[in-house]
Amino acid sequence: MSSIGKNIRNLRKQKKMSQEQLAGLLHVTRQAVSNWETGRTQPDIETLEAIAGAFDTDILMVLYGRRQEEADAETRQARKKQCIRNALLWGALTLTGTLIYVFTKDWTERMAQHYYDGLPRFLSVLILCPACFFAGTVTFMNIMGLLGDIRIRQAWVRRTVLGISIGILVFYFIAASGVLLPLLLPDVHLFDELFMGLNHISLLLGYRLAKVPPLFFVSAAGIFLGMKGDKG
Missing domain, CATH: 1.10.260.40 (lambda repressor-like DNA-binding domains)
Known part of the structure; x- marks a missing residue:
């Protein structure tokens, strides 16, 4: 049957x-x-x-x-469970990254000031901090998802938001690479020639952008909303 x-x-x-x-x-x-x-x-x-x-x-x-009401209730319950799992995962990443930053901050400063090794500090500022901002925003968005189904209904708006958000991150990573690559690969003289025509401010553009948390708040929220389809 x-x-x-x-x-x-x-x-x-x-x-x-x-x-x-x-x-x-x-x-x-x-x-x-x-x-x-x-x-x-x-x-x-x-x-x-x-x-x-x-x-x-x-x-x-x-x-x-x-009934339709029962199906809708099951869908809402499944969405809430997914939001809780995501919030716990991204929240754990945020907390872990924040603790690493706090406990290594003095060490990275000491390495930069006393041993003239700025790589740990740049990695902390350029990679760790933005990652914490990004993960924290995704955590917040999932918590908000517990209160209601937040999504962008129009597909073209959703795709536009996703594209702009990814573009912001790509631009940042390109700028951050201008700081990190010469430090990570000091023996590759190609970077000396590549950045020879750049002034000090443009070379540290990634460092300056990393000091702007809203950049990562906006990109994280945009990616979160952009990746939520009509049923997701």
């Missing part, structure tokens, strides 16, 4: 109808109703709608054995 046939039989019994009575309401034969209930045949979409009308219910009760 198919699930649809089982649902039809259960609904019929709940209404205390015989197969003949249901067949009369639907203007079909009793054998047709019997075939549906045993799974030998399946009603078409128009017949399914007529069956739902005969039982004074919606078509989801015939198809899945549950």
